[in-house]
Amino acid sequence: MEKEKIIVGLDIGTTKICALVGKQNKQNKLEILGIGQAVSDGVVQGLVTNIDKTVIAIEKAIKEAEDHANIDINVVNVGIAGRHIQSTHHQGSITREAIEEEITVADVVRLTNDMHRIVTPPGSEIIHVVPQSYTVDYEHEIKDPVGMSGVKLEADFHIITAETSAINNIHKCVKRVDLEIENLILAPLASSQAVLSEEEKEAGVCLVDIGGGTVDLAIFCDSILRHTAVLPFGGDTITADIKQGCKVMEHQAALLKAKFGKAIAAEANTNELVTIPGLRNRPSKEISVHNLARIIEARMEEIIELVHAEIMSADLHAKLAGGIVITGGGAQLQHVKQLFEHTTGLDTRLGSPSEHLSNNTLEALKSPTYATSVGLVLAGFKALDYREEYYRTSKGARSKSTRANSKKDQQAPDFFRRILNKTKGLLIDNYEA
Numbered sequence: 001m002e003k004e005k006i007i008v009g010l011d012i013g014t015t016k017i018c019a020l021v022g023k024q025n026k027q028n029k030l031e032i033l034g035i036g037q038a039v040s041d042g043v044v045q046g047l048v049t050n051i052d053k054t055v056i057a058i059e060k061a062i063k064e065a066e067d068h069a070n071i072d073i074n075v076v077n078v079g080i081a082g083r084h085i086q087s088t089h090h091q092g093s094i095t096r097e098a099i100e101e102e103i104t105v106a107d108v109v110r111l112t113n114d115m116h117r118i119v120t121p122p123g124s125e126i127i128h129v130v131p132q133s134y135t136v137d138y139e140h141e142i143k144d145p146v147g148m149s150g151v152k153l154e155a156d157f158h159i160i161t162a163e164t165s166a167i168n169n170i171h172k173c174v175k176r177v178d179l180e181i182e183n184l185i186l187a188p189l190a191s192s193q194a195v196l197s198e199e200e201k202e203a204g205v206c207l208v209d210i211g212g213g214t215v216d217l218a219i220f221c222d223s224i225l226r227h228t229a230v231l232p233f234g235g236d237t238i239t240a241d242i243k244q245g246c247k248v249m250e251h252q253a254a255l256l257k258a259k260f261g262k263a264i265a266a267e268a269n270t271n272e273l274v275t276i277p278g279l280r281n282r283p284s285k286e287i288s289v290h291n292l293a294r295i296i297e298a299r300m301e302e303i304i305e306l307v308h309a310e311i312m313s314a315d316l317h318a319k320l321a322g323g324i325v326i327t328g329g330g331a332q333l334q335h336v337k338q339l340f341e342h343t344t345g346l347d348t349r350l351g352s353p354s355e356h357l358s359n360n361t362l363e364a365l366k367s368p369t370y371a372t373s374v375g376l377v378l379a380g381f382k383a384l385d386y387r388e389e390y391y392r393t394s395k396g397a398r399s400k401s402t403r404a405n406s407k408k409d410q411q412a413p414d415f416f417r418r419i420l421n422k423t424k425g426l427l428i429d430n431y432e433a
Contacts, residue, residue, distance in 0.1 A: 012080075217230070263296055
């Protein structure tokens with residue numbers, strides 16, 4: 001009897017580290033078996049800056065997820081993000097010897113593998129190679145060349161690279177917790193698995209994942225990833241603006257943003273005031289909700305303009321019939337959807353992973369905050385590219401790791417009640433992550 005496939009996603013974020021355990025049910029929905037979370041003290045703007053603190057947080061999250069799911073975790077899908085992420089376009093080609101035979105999956109895989117050997121900037125490594133379109137002899141704009149006849153097979157590729165040091169630090173942290181990395185996945189690609197529909201990808205859509213340290217973009221058109229970018233701003237940037245503008249403590253700024261923050265100042269009541277405790281032996285302080293909204297709006301406008309600039313520079317604005325989908329903790333800010341629509345002129349919706357989750361999933365896990373974590377688990381069941389899914393099936397590809405996540409002997413406890421209070425305790429962190 002085939003062993004049940006259990007996938008673990010490990011999201012190493014700027015504000016939280018989350019381990020999510022899941023399996024597919026008979027309806028192909030994701031059934032969450034366990035979750036573990038920890039405050040992320042060793043990560044800044046997606047980069048691991050303190051290995052010891054990050055290892056402690058990963059260990060805590062993994063242990064909690066193991067206890068909830070009643071499994072031994074050995075292998076994980078890990079997300080990677082940060083301003084060091086770069087994307088470029090390259091061309092590649094191969095000449096086939098068996099001219100009379102059809103182009104096979106092996107030919108396509110050979111061409112793609114060749115791109116992994118291109119020279120990258122010093123100190124960087126390739127993490128994803130995404131074919132854009134193929135050319136067979138003189139026939140252009142082919143999405144999938146398998147089954148066609150031709151001598152020369154060419155393709156345009158979207159190449160995503162990351163700093164070698166950033167990759168090594170993630171591997172080092174995971175290895176010190178006695179885990180193996182099955183797949184290292186760009187965070188917005190994982191999020192796209194969780195919140196985008198196949199129809200949106202085909203029509204053309206821009207995913208904007210507003211995290212604590214960065215804003216990540218992934219643009220799809222004709223069901224193919226066309227452009228990726230990482231902006232060095234996020235929820236923490238807005239919190240820092242509030243801290244400075246309102247002259248409050250950082251945790252107070254985070255609370256103000258989460259409870260009273262609005263992305264459009266005109267929507268805030270000019271007469272509404274919020275009272276917060278003063279510092280030791282000092283009187284309490286009153287904060288204008290309207291002024292708070294002005295601070296948030298100024299930064300959000302800057303972020304959205306940068307997003308719009310990325311869309312325009314990729315020359316894809318006119319091809320986004322599906323508009324923009326915003327996700328991540330920062331997407332929960334009031335009126336941020338309307339601000340995106342006003343600034344970019346594109347239809348915008350809030351993306352959450354609820355569509356892919358089973359009905360008995362805890363409501364808190366359907367939040368946009370967990371889009372990347374859910375996407376990392378989904379990536380274990382579904383390829384990031386629809387063509388890769390077909391190739392993987394044709395090749396009968398096996399897991400990269402020799403280890404697997406396995407159930408413990410005892411029956412799994414009902415973890416949903418146990419983590420409810422912990423989830424509430426991390427609401428502010430989750431809002432920014």
